[in-house]
Amino acid sequence: MSLSPGTRLGSYEIVAPLGAGGMGEVYRARDVRLGRDVALKVMASRLAGNAEALERFKREARAVAALSHPNVLALFDYGESDGTVFAVAELLEGETLRTRLAAGALSQRKAVEVAVQIARGLAAAHERGITHRDLKPENVFLTRDGHVKILDFGLARLIGAGHATIESESPTLARPTDPGRVMGTAGYMSPEQVRGEAADHRSDLFAFGTILYEMLAGRRAFPGDSAVEIMTATLREEPRELPASVPPALERIVGHCLEKRPEERFRSAHDLAFDLETLADLSSVGSRGALPPAVKRGRPVAPLLLAVLLVAAGAFLARWLWRAPPPSAPIFRQLTFRRGTILGARFAPDGDTIVYGAAWDGSPSQIFTARTDRPESSPVTVSGPADLLAVSRSGEMALSLGRRFLGSAYLSSGTLASAPLAGGTPREILQGVHQADWAPDGSSLAVARLTAGGGSRLEYPIGKVLLRSNHVILDPRVSPGGEQVAAFESAAPQGYRLVVFDRAGSRKLAAGIYSFTSLLLTPDGKSYAYTYGRVLTNLYLAEGLK
DSSP: OOOOTTOEETTEEEEEEEEEETTEEEEEEEETTTTEEEEEEEEOHHHHTOHHHHHHHHHHHHHHHTOOOTTBOOEEEEEEETTEEEEEEEOOOEEEHHHHHTTOOOOHHHHHHHHHHHHHHHHHHHHTTOOOSOOOGGGEEEETTSOEEEOSTTTGGGOOSSOOOOSOSSOEEOOOSSTTOOOEETTTSOHHHHTTOOOOHHHHHHHHHHHHHHHHHSSOSSOOSSHHHHHHHHHHOOOOOOOTTSOHHHHHHHHHHTOSSGGGSOSOHHHHHHHHHHHHHHHHTSGGGOOOOOOOSSOOHHHHHHHHHHHHHHHHHHHHHTSSOOSSOOOOOOOOOSSEEEEEEEEOTTSSEEEEEEEETTOOOEEEEEETTEEEEEEOOBSSOEEEEEEOTTSEEEEEEEEEEOSSSSOEEEEEEEEETTOBOOEEEEEEEEEEEEOTTSSOEEEEEEOTTSOEEEESSTTOEEEEESSOEEEEEEOTTSSEEEEEEEOTTSOEEEEEEETTOOEEEEEEESOOSEEEEOTTSSOEEEEETTEEEEEEOOTTOO
16 A cells, blocks of 8 residues: 555655555654654554464554664654554664675674664663564665664564565564564574574574674675575674684673574673673774774784783682682672662672662762671762772762763763762762772872863872873772772773872773773782673783782
């Protein structure tokens, strides 16, 4: 059924056709009530006559409409007019990722930029229990102003019968979601979808991996001359190697997404977005914004020797740290049960109280405490939105007031302030602080500050500059004796440097790494370790710390 310009569906007037697919036609329309142009999708008549499909369409439309995220196509309305069922979405200007890929692979920087936004959109939808199940380049839209939008989120699962093709170079197989049925697009379906098993958020992560692979390689991850060949490759084969210029860390992310078993992929789109944002921020501070190059074949002897020494140091430290096996496996208990984001957490001096900053249920960030022996959290009364940076041994909190995140999950700026654990009006100390850590006696702070020129500096104590950098300084940590401070300095395109300074400003250590998640101190304070991908992967022995 085609609608001619001027046709009215409720308060929407058809302007011109935009496209068509198995689910129906898409039109440019005018919302006469609000005076804006929208995209209006008319549901195919064969689906509109199916009561079950119609009810699912309405139910999912409500869920997607409630999802407000800049990387998901906004759904404004749905309705029915003279037997015609339609959905109303924002009108986008630009092109699909499929159109962009027709010219070949994207630059690594652009691929990561697009991938980060897709991952953010997936994370937001998965939090609401919405799984796409047909993610592919045709359903990723690149707007003219640089934003990425995921299209048809939650709608692909609504097809109740028949064969649907949505303007794709690969066939879309759409069937009911009963076990044994196949639903998705060949080449982007996960192995469990190919086998007709139930699909969940991890299936979207597999599809994401195929898209990221294609953006980097300029070819499909699982090619074939027919849908059967493509699906067989998805089940049994691994994609060809990515170009040698792709950094190892980015290659690992792609491989982690494309694991055949769902439980071996990323646990969530949030984790995936975090790792991608690390690479994106690393590229943003490097020269010309290039990602770190892959390690070249035929490495010289010196880096190999350095790698061997680092591995030996890690093995030595591992034996020293864990020379006695733990009496039993650790037991993990969930302490919070609300929807939102926990931004920072520390143990209080008593060892049984956890202090954390969280933004629950869309509210501004607030400080809370929780006990290890009971699940309830109690708010700490401080004026205004606040996030936790550190807790001193004397129970003084270092807070970030008005914290703003600057394009990533971990780069931020706010006003440093202090307040007792009991709460009260915070005492403002310093503006433009990214992160901070207390000296053991609580008399001073080590801070990482962002500078106006785009760089940063490490100060300990405040006012004493230990390091000025054109890049980003992260995770300052003061040693238990208070005489030294460690931090990470980004060093694009090489990666990061773990640096250690004494109070006089003398550098004690500078060890290069590729990437990291957080900086840790061993219990005796004599060694530093870093985590990557939420697993302890490398250890650096820094002797003589005080």
